[in-house]
Amino acid sequence: MKIRALISFAVFLLVxxxxxxxxxxxxxxxxxxxxxxxxxxxNFSSDVPMQRPQQYGARQFLNEEELEERRARIEANRAxxxxxxxxxxxxxxxxxxxxxxxxxxxxxxxxxxxGDVVRTSHIVHPEDGRIPxxxxxxxxxxxxxxxxxxxxxxxxxxxxxxxxxxxEDRGLSERCIVGFNSGPPFVPSLYNNNLQIFQNQETAVxxxxxxxxxxxxxxxxxxxxxxxxxxxxxxxRGWWDGDTLVVxxxxxxxxxxxxxxxxxxxxxxxTERFTRTAYDTVEYEFTIDDPSTFTDRITxxxxxxxxxxxxxxxxxHEGNYGMMNTLRGARVDEQRMAQGxxxxxxD
Amino acid sequence: MxxxxxxxxxxxxxxxxxxxxxxxxxxxxxxxDDIPRTPSGKPDFSGVWQAITSAHYDIEPHAxxxxxxxxxxxxxxxxxASLGIIEGGSIPYxxxxxxxxxxxxxxxxxxxxxxxxxxxxxPRANYMPFxxxxxxxxxxxxxxxxxxxxxxxxxxxxxxxxxxxxxxxxHxNAHWEGDTLVVxxxxxxPETWFxxxxxxxxxxxxxxxxxxxxxxxxxxxxxxITDPQTFTESWTISLPxxxxxxxxxQLLEFKCAEFSEEFLYGEWRKEGTPIGNPxx
Numbered sequence: 001m002k003i004r005a006l007i008s009f010a011v012f013l014l015v016x017x018x019x020x021x022x023x024x025x026x027x028x029x030x031x032x033x034x035x036x037x038x039x040x041x042x043n044f045s046s047d048v049p050m051q052r053p054q055q056y057g058a059r060q061f062l063n064e065e066e067l068e069e070r071r072a073r074i075e076a077n078r079a080x081x082x083x084x085x086x087x088x089x090x091x092x093x094x095x096x097x098x099x100x101x102x103x104x105x106x107x108x109x110x111x112x113x114x115g116d117v118v119r120t121s122h123i124v125h126p127e128d129g130r131i132p133x134x135x136x137x138x139x140x141x142x143x144x145x146x147x148x149x150x151x152x153x154x155x156x157x158x159x160x161x162x163x164x165x166x167x168e169d170r171g172l173s174e175r176c177i178v179g180f181n182s183g184p185p186f187v188p189s190l191y192n193n194n195l196q197i198f199q200n201q202e203t204a205v206x207x208x209x210x211x212x213x214x215x216x217x218x219x220x221x222x223x224x225x226x227x228x229x230x231x232x233x234x235x236x237r238g239w240w241d242g243d244t245l246v247v248x249x250x251x252x253x254x255x256x257x258x259x260x261x262x263x264x265x266x267x268x269x270x271t272e273r274f275t276r277t278a279y280d281t282v283e284y285e286f287t288i289d290d291p292s293t294f295t296d297r298i299t300x301x302x303x304x305x306x307x308x309x310x311x312x313x314x315x316x317h318e319g320n321y322g323m324m325n326t327l328r329g330a331r332v333d334e335q336r337m338a339q340g341x342x343x344x345x346x347d
Numbered sequence: 348m349x350x351x352x353x354x355x356x357x358x359x360x361x362x363x364x365x366x367x368x369x370x371x372x373x374x375x376x377x378x379x380d381d382i383p384r385t386p387s388g389k390p391d392f393s394g395v396w397q398a399i400t401s402a403h404y405d406i407e408p409h410a411x412x413x414x415x416x417x418x419x420x421x422x423x424x425x426x427x428a429s430l431g432i433i434e435g436g437s438i439p440y441x442x443x444x445x446x447x448x449x450x451x452x453x454x455x456x457x458x459x460x461x462x463x464x465x466x467x468x469x470p471r472a473n474y475m476p477f478x479x480x481x482x483x484x485x486x487x488x489x490x491x492x493x494x495x496x497x498x499x500x501x502x503x504x505x506x507x508x509x510x511x512x513x514x515x516x517x518h519x520n521a522h523w524e525g526d527t528l529v530v531x532x533x534x535x536x537p538e539t540w541f542x543x544x545x546x547x548x549x550x551x552x553x554x555x556x557x558x559x560x561x562x563x564x565x566x567x568x569x570x571x572i573t574d575p576q577t578f579t580e581s582w583t584i585s586l587p588x589x590x591x592x593x594x595x596x597q598l599l600e601f602k603c604a605e606f607s608e609e610f611l612y613g614e615w616r617k618e619g620t621p622i623g624n625p626x627x
Contacts, residue, residue, distance in 0.1 A: 165617040222595055317495075
């Protein structure tokens with residue numbers, strides 16, 4: 001998705017969206033089959049924290065003063081970034097502040113929430129907006145962009161690794177098996193927070209841009225999939241609850257985490273609700289129910305904003321030269337160390 | 348002689364009757380009232396489909412032949428015979444492109460992009476031994492392929508939506524010609540092949556697909572390939588696609604990226620490291 005298109009659309013939204021969203025008389029358009037029409041390309045970027053900072057307690061929404069403060073902080077950050085970029089133009093020979101060039105610059109990162117930014121957190125249940133305590137015995141595994149953290153296979157997180165011995169020791173999105181934001185459930189992340197919904201009378205499809213995952217949701221009676229058939233994206237069944245599309249997903253592989261570095265998704269039941277609340281907004285709500293991982297269910301609300309653009313083909317695996325370079329680099333390092341070379345510390 | 352004449356007359360009469368029947372049936376056939384339609388009256392191709400053909404081995408007519416690594420796989424890797432799916436029988440390569448095809452074929456298992464689990468492109472995705480699902484809406488049609496989670500969005504009557512970057516599954520603009528869905532596919536990556544036999548194309552390829560219901564449960568699929576860099580003239584493939592009739596048929600996953608990792612990265616695996624994940 002073109003970042004510039006997103007930014008210009010965000011400007012449009014700032015001007016026009018709230019008025020539309022607040023229109024309680026909004027009539028959801030219908031498909032030619034007469035069902036609520038949720039189709040289009042939607043963006044779920046957000047800078048609202050997933051978990052609620054404890055200072056807000058059980059309060060789900062920011063007050064006016066906090067909103068003003070937040071806007072000022074965003075503006076200050078933006079001005080600082082602009083000033084740094086301008087300084088680089090004025091003095092291109094200036095020494096870098098750090099020797100680490102980083103992975104992504106502002107061009108890549110979707111920092112702005114395009115939709116409802118008045119929430120204190122995306123999680124609305126438990127009431128404190130925090131991830132509930134893990135169930136006894138639930139597995140925990142931490143990844144991330146820092147150095148590898150030794151551990152055991154399977155690696156269930158999306159980014160990072162337990163070693164560079166083999167591809168299986170890397171995160172699932174590094175292996176192009178699961179997108180880092182595509183779930184399910186979808187969670188706002190660094191970039192490409194886009195999906196497209198397709199519908200006809202008997203089927204809905206939720207297709208994420210990340211790793212071109214098209215999750216097909218039958219809207220007609222269909223028995224559950226055999227328990228032995230386990231899928232990375234799970235097996236979804238959908239129905240209409242008024243104008244809301246409800247999707248329940250089971251049969252996950254157990255090779256992913258349930259949520260937030262915790263559990264395995266083997267027993268997870270995921271329930272998602274898609275409600276079009278305005279021309280340009282679908283409210284996305286998901287509930288994770290997995291007693292083997294968490295002591296309570298988790299429900300989160302994330303607005304998705306209509307984007308005037310098309311989904312691009314994210315050919316992750318086809319372009320995954322990074323995996324080869326990661327493994328190859330590790331083998332070269334080992335050879336050099338065997339020859340007595342001193343190597344710099346690497347991530 | 349009498350017997351022979353009788354048989355000949357019988358055959359002629361049968362042919363005449365059949366001809367009359369076809370003539371009588373033709374107008375009704377053209378309307379094809381027995382196919383699923385959307386509320387707006389368009390043929391509704393929604394469903395799970397699959398080709399039944401060995402053309403994915405080689406789209407040209409071929410006899411059965413030895414497959415790769417027979418010492419390891421025996422008859423399992425042998426290549427089944429096929430009548431082919433090309434109208435006219437063979438691909439009109441130019442001289443240079445034919446040499447490339449031969450080089451591809453000499454080491455087809457290693458060179459085939461599908462060995463690496465790369466997306467197959469169009470038209471190959473439509474006649475692989477995997478099902479695919481069409482989800483037809485009004486302005487867009489999604490074709491989701493089980494293989495590699497490849498998929499395509501067909502933009503119907505939206506010629507202004509053009510290919511902006513090349514893609515493995517290309518860019519598809521569709522329109523209706525009567526009851527036929529015509530899809531122009533552009534912007535495909537030059538790395539995709541037509542089959543496992545090294546048949547190939549360039550970035551310039553344009554594929555024009557024609558999807559037409561024959562009966563309610565089978566589609567006549569046709570694709571005309573134009574690529575002046577590779578072929579001396581346009582050529583056409585045609586084959587039937589069949590609806591999956593199993594109750595509760597649904598696509599499953601074939602996320603083959605993980606199955607190709609050893610082929611792609613095994614060379615750089617630390618010696619002694621096991622392959623794959625422990626079972627759950």
